[in-house]
Amino acid sequence: MSNSNEMKYTDKQLAAMSNDELARLGTELDDVTVAYRKERFPIDNDPAEKRAARKVGVWLAIGIVAAVAFLAIYLFWPWKYKGLGDEGLWTYTLYTPFLGITAGLAILSLAFAVIIYIKTIMPEEIAVQRRHDGPSDEVDRRTIVALLNDSWETSTLGRRKVLKSLLGVGGVLAGLVVIAPLGGMIKNPWKAGALGIQGDGTLWTSGWALSSRKGVKLYLGRDTGTLAEKEENSTGEHYTTQGVTRLVRMRPEDLSAAAMETVFPLPEDLVNDGDKYNKEADVYEEHMHSIHGPRNAVMLIRLRSEDAAKAVAREGQEDFHYGDYYAYSKICTHIGCPTSLYEAQTNRILCPCHQSQFDALRWGKPVFGPAARALPQLPITVDEEGYLVAAGDFIEPVGPAFWERKS
Numbered sequence: 001m002s003n004s005n006e007m008k009y010t011d012k013q014l015a016a017m018s019n020d021e022l023a024r025l026g027t028e029l030d031d032v033t034v035a036y037r038k039e040r041f042p043i044d045n046d047p048a049e050k051r052a053a054r055k056v057g058v059w060l061a062i063g064i065v066a067a068v069a070f071l072a073i074y075l076f077w078p079w080k081y082k083g084l085g086d087e088g089l090w091t092y093t094l095y096t097p098f099l100g101i102t103a104g105l106a107i108l109s110l111a112f113a114v115i116i117y118i119k120t121i122m123p124e125e126i127a128v129q130r131r132h133d134g135p136s137d138e139v140d141r142r143t144i145v146a147l148l149n150d151s152w153e154t155s156t157l158g159r160r161k162v163l164k165s166l167l168g169v170g171g172v173l174a175g176l177v178v179i180a181p182l183g184g185m186i187k188n189p190w191k192a193g194a195l196g197i198q199g200d201g202t203l204w205t206s207g208w209a210l211s212s213r214k215g216v217k218l219y220l221g222r223d224t225g226t227l228a229e230k231e232e233n234s235t236g237e238h239y240t241t242q243g244v245t246r247l248v249r250m251r252p253e254d255l256s257a258a259a260m261e262t263v264f265p266l267p268e269d270l271v272n273d274g275d276k277y278n279k280e281a282d283v284y285e286e287h288m289h290s291i292h293g294p295r296n297a298v299m300l301i302r303l304r305s306e307d308a309a310k311a312v313a314r315e316g317q318e319d320f321h322y323g324d325y326y327a328y329s330k331i332c333t334h335i336g337c338p339t340s341l342y343e344a345q346t347n348r349i350l351c352p353c354h355q356s357q358f359d360a361l362r363w364g365k366p367v368f369g370p371a372a373r374a375l376p377q378l379p380i381t382v383d384e385e386g387y388l389v390a391a392g393d394f395i396e397p398v399g400p401a402f403w404e405r406k407s
């Protein structure tokens with residue numbers, strides 16, 4: 001906008017101008033030339049105008065219905081996960097497509113209505129403006145408001161009450177369609193849920209919490225990697241998980257010195273190995289839940305005895321190990337990669353993502369790289385039958401540092 005005209009108009013003069021005059025002044029000051037302008041419907045009550053308004057109204061109404069449908073589906077449709085064979089699977093699978101269809105329709109309808117309105121109802125106009133640099137002055141600020149008022153007047157929306165209301169409602173609902181899904185991100189991270197083999201969904205529980213919060217005996221379960229088996233019967237070939245054991249209990253002698261094994265919580269009632277093996281039992285899915293628990297993976301490390309003699313316990317964790325056996329969370333405290341590498345020579349645990357290193361002889365303390373906190377240590381022991389079990393839960397949250405963590 002131009003500054004050269006600032007002195008030509010006093011506040012008093014500007015205040016005395018009508019909106020039309022200010023709008024005209026604004027276009028002049030902006031170096032805008034209206035090259036062409038034509039009313040679409042110069043005659044009052046033109047049927048073509050009514051038809052055009054009806055078209056806009058129909059699109060707005062479609063948009064409103066779609067937006068209301070979106071909000072209703074978002075709030076009330078059964079969205080909780082259903083697996084194959086579960087009741088309500090069909091309805092559940094429609095949730096996401098319906099959300100997409102209704103959201104898309106709501107926004108598109110509103111866009112169509114606006115485009116049709118501009119193309120068929122607002123006056124046709126071609127205006128050309130020269131480009132200016134620098135800040136706006138008082139005259140420009142006033143005239144721009146006047147121009148906006150003028151646009152509102154010439155759009156004729158002001159006198160089209162039905163369209164105006166539909167546009168208002170449609171605009172609000174379209175906004176809600178965009179904003180409402182953010183509601184799904186509002187969660188109370190402190191609210192405890194039903195504690196299961198994967199924790200309760202909060203940041204400080206894992207499947208290992210079952211041992212101290214529910215008194216469940218948890219074995220350190222080794223993943224055998226066994227898959228469903230193919231079987232044949234009168235109805236053909238089938239895959240079955242019956243009798244397939246994914247997690248098996250471990251005894252200390254299953255691990256040689258300077259070795260590491262990844263273990264997962266294996267509750268007593270899900271054991272299906274050794275003398276408890278039952279070929280009819282189907283524990284596969286539960287075992288997989290334990291393996292997939294985001295904070296469940298633990299590295300069971302057997303130190304060489306001469307190294308174990310040098311190990312230093314952290315205060316409060318003196319009895320967390322069993323002889324030469326130490327169990328550390330496998331979830332890196334940097335940003336959560338699996339710290340899968342145990343270097344027996346140096347007794348360091350390495351995270352391959354950003355090269356953090358943790359000292360297995362010093363409670364999993366970080367000694368190199370971006371991780372700033374120790375790997376939580378799981379207290380372990382051996383039960384009366386000689387199997388390795390958890391002696392309790394982690395005493396600190398597992399995984400990347402977050403605001404609640406003190407260590």
Ligand code: FES
Nearest residue numbers: 332334335351354
């Ligand atoms: S996630 Fe382990 S070092 Fe970054």
